[in-house]
Every structure is written in structure tokens, then in C-alpha cells.
Amino acid sequence: MQIVLRGAAAGYEAEHTARIFFPGAEKAAEIPETGDFVLAASHEKTDFVLLRQGDSLCWRGALRPADADGEYALCTLLYGLLKQQTGQNPPWGMMTGVRPVRIIHDLRAMGATEAEIEDRFLGHFACTPEKFALARGIADLQRPVLENADPMDCSVYAGIPFCPTRCSYCSFVSRMVGDKATRALVQPYVDKLCEELTAIRRTADRCGLRIRTFYIGGGTPTSLSAAQLEQLMGHIARTFDLASLEEYTVEAGRPDCTDAEKLRIIKQYGATRISINPQTFSDEVLRNIGRRHTAQDILDCFAQARAAGHENINMDLIAGLPGDTVEGFTHSLKQAIALNPENITVHTLTLKRASNLVVEHRAAAYDDVAAMLAQGDLLWQAGYRPYYLYRQKGTLQNLENIGWAKPGKECLYNIYIMEEVHTILSAGAAGSTKLVIPGKRHGKIERIFNFKYPTEYIDRFDEVLARKRGVEEFYERYTTQTLCQL
Numbered sequence: 001m002q003i004v005l006r007g008a009a010a011g012y013e014a015e016h017t018a019r020i021f022f023p024g025a026e027k028a029a030e031i032p033e034t035g036d037f038v039l040a041a042s043h044e045k046t047d048f049v050l051l052r053q054g055d056s057l058c059w060r061g062a063l064r065p066a067d068a069d070g071e072y073a074l075c076t077l078l079y080g081l082l083k084q085q086t087g088q089n090p091p092w093g094m095m096t097g098v099r100p101v102r103i104i105h106d107l108r109a110m111g112a113t114e115a116e117i118e119d120r121f122l123g124h125f126a127c128t129p130e131k132f133a134l135a136r137g138i139a140d141l142q143r144p145v146l147e148n149a150d151p152m153d154c155s156v157y158a159g160i161p162f163c164p165t166r167c168s169y170c171s172f173v174s175r176m177v178g179d180k181a182t183r184a185l186v187q188p189y190v191d192k193l194c195e196e197l198t199a200i201r202r203t204a205d206r207c208g209l210r211i212r213t214f215y216i217g218g219g220t221p222t223s224l225s226a227a228q229l230e231q232l233m234g235h236i237a238r239t240f241d242l243a244s245l246e247e248y249t250v251e252a253g254r255p256d257c258t259d260a261e262k263l264r265i266i267k268q269y270g271a272t273r274i275s276i277n278p279q280t281f282s283d284e285v286l287r288n289i290g291r292r293h294t295a296q297d298i299l300d301c302f303a304q305a306r307a308a309g310h311e312n313i314n315m316d317l318i319a320g321l322p323g324d325t326v327e328g329f330t331h332s333l334k335q336a337i338a339l340n341p342e343n344i345t346v347h348t349l350t351l352k353r354a355s356n357l358v359v360e361h362r363a364a365a366y367d368d369v370a371a372m373l374a375q376g377d378l379l380w381q382a383g384y385r386p387y388y389l390y391r392q393k394g395t396l397q398n399l400e401n402i403g404w405a406k407p408g409k410e411c412l413y414n415i416y417i418m419e420e421v422h423t424i425l426s427a428g429a430a431g432s433t434k435l436v437i438p439g440k441r442h443g444k445i446e447r448i449f450n451f452k453y454p455t456e457y458i459d460r461f462d463e464v465l466a467r468k469r470g471v472e473e474f475y476e477r478y479t480t481q482t483l484c485q486l
């Protein structure tokens, strides 16, 4: 399927409205002579949309009222055509944004009534009442966190771009530690990462920032050797005031590189939350996605984590993996619940262009993904509550990822980053520092990017540090503006 856009109102929103129905569709400059395509075209006073699929050709056109929002009018016409022709009823309706909960926070901050917010979701976006209730429940739960947001708060993220093997659905910049060239990179990478974290601490101090949470993610942080993990976490413990943190997460990720010693190191150096991510408890599906471990390895790893004293554990699952079924996913969910972790995060498979699933054209249509996510009732019954939610472009059926937590065990970092509550200072390859001054609507946000690949990050490290001066400039501007307003 290809997407062809014509006219001033046919832009980002129309493109992503088409992808609600055809997640892997590519944008094309010209109408293709053969093959399936969607056309969305806006003219001065009219809109026209067309779908060619196989031998079938159908279209709709409409006169646009003088006061109409052109982009919204075109998208509504397109959505109506594609919904009718595909027979799909997307649960989030026409919403293309990735942060539904954020919309509620923003509308509330601007003084919208609850009825107006409901109308926005059910009327404007054509969401189902169930999805709106889900988003509103999460917004209510997050409200106190947002109300406590201080412009001078921040969190720190450190990224480890290495993994034991590549999962077939992965599109992250992560290199496999199994190959010799990559192994040689890991030690210099850890050394530079420590240096960057030192610089971040100094920057935070100079800007007067208060660090609320710390997060080591990836990739797979436990793909470091025990000695490298100890080096990194020991450095963090010496450089930052861990006692003042609200939360310190380390992604222990995969059991094929996480052992009792690494779990001990993570605990010893102050992490308060870890993540062990089975994705599925089916050995067959684990093989399908290119993982080298079994479901039993996950159970053993979880038991080792509890034995090491980890009292706040997250487990990630993915709905829609190749070869999985509704029954298989339900089994995985029940297995995760039986372990009684404090958090369970349920992702929906996302087809990113760089992933092997897409590259190898093995992606299947998963009609039952919605049925998998509906198993969330099991989480409710087990005492978990949804506390953060986001969607990604290319997610199967345009569905969502939901973090579930036992009450009081919500991951603050996830809320901070997803709802853009405060600045995230990122260290490491592909790190994206997001500078945030909270405001009534979206606040003020700027970004500073690190180099994407570990080799570039190591070789051009001086540039990485130089770019980070932008953090101080951002806060200098903010402080000056605030003083001028006094």
C-alpha cells in the first residue's frame, strides 16, 4: 500500500490517518501505475480521497465549508472511506497522536470542562468510550504527579546500546555483544558514558536542577560484563546523590545475560527498581523473535532477582508477536501475574521500518491483537492499575502500550518522560536530551541529540560534551525570561 498526498491540507495528519488502516504503507510522490494506494487531495474548496485495493477502486469527495479546518475535514473524509472499505473500527478513532493522556492534561490545564474533554475524544476523534475511559483514568491517577511538577526538576537517563542477540522486531540502535568488533567497543563506551555522566552532574548543579529519578536503559544494560556494570553503577553512586532520588531503575532486560552476580551489583549500588522483560512465556515465540533463552530462564532470573532483594520489578510483555495466539498471550499474562511483579507493561507489537520483521517481510496481520489487549481485565482482577499509556507509529491496529502497576508502585520516570513533565538529561549513544519547562499547553520543549552509533559517540565525544552546553543555555534563557516577567 502507498500513500499519495496532494494539496495544502494533505500533510502529516492525512498520512498517519491512512496508516491507522495500513501501518506499513509508504508515502509515494506519484500515483503508482500498479498496486494499491490511498490518495488524499485537498483543493481550494473541496476534498477528495480515493482507495485502490486490488481490482476495487472507491472514492469520496466533499465541498469544504468556508469555516472548516481543512486538515481535519480531509482526514475525516479519508477516515470514513477507509473505515468503510476495510471494515475496521479503530478503537482510538482518528487520533494519530502518541500521547492520548497528554491531551486530557492539556485540555484540563486550559480550563476545558470534563464534558468538553469527553466530546473531544468521542466526537472529534471518534474514540470508543472504553479507550476514553482508559485515558481519563490514567490522567486522573497521574494528576498529583503533574501538579507537583517543578520547572527545575529533571531526570537522568543512561543508555547501553548493546544486546546479546537482535530481536526480530527491534529497530533500536543496538549492537550485538556476540561479535568481536562490538565487544571491543564496550569498554571504551562505558568509560565515555561515565565521563558524560560526570559532566551531566556538573551541568545539573550549575543550572540548579534537582534530579528526581535515574534510569539505565538500552539496549540491554546487563549485556555489560559484571565488572563493567559495577564500574558504571559505582561511578553513578559516587557522582550522584542517590539518597535524594525518588526512583532508580535499571533494565535487567533479558535473562540470557542477567545472572545472580549482576542482580546483586544492581541492588548493591542503589537501584530501587528493575525490569526483567520476558515479552512472552512461549518458547516457540521466543525462538521466532530471535531470543536465545527459554521461558524457564525468565522464571529463574525472576527468582534470582527476588533472592537478591529486588522489591520493585517490572515485566514487559508484547501482544502480537509472530506465532503468538490469543491463548498463548493469555498464558504469558497469567504467568507474569503469577510471579506477582510490581509492574507489568503490555506493549503492542510495532512495525518499525528498521526491524527485521519488516525487512524480511515476515510481519503478519494480527487480527486478534485487540483480543490480546482485552486480557487487561486479568490485570485489574490481580490488583494492577494502568498508570501510563502511549502509542507508537506503526503499532498493530493502532493500539497502545500500557504500564500497569500495583497501587503506589507506579514508575515515576515513565510518567515524567511520557507526559513531558520535566527535563530528561540523556547520556550515551542515541541519547536524546529533552529540555522541558512545563507550561499550560506543551510548555517549552527543546532537544539535544547525542550521536546515534557507539563508534561515533566514542570517536566524537568532545562534540557530545560541547552540544550539552545547550542545556545551560536553555536554562539561562528560561531564568532570564522569568526575571523579565517579574
Ligand code: SF4
Residues within 6 Å of the ligand: 162, 163, 164, 165, 166, 167, 169, 170, 171, 172, 174, 218, 219, 220, 253, 254
Ligand atoms: S533486547 Fe530490546 S534493544 Fe535489544 S535487540 Fe531486543 S528489542 Fe532490541
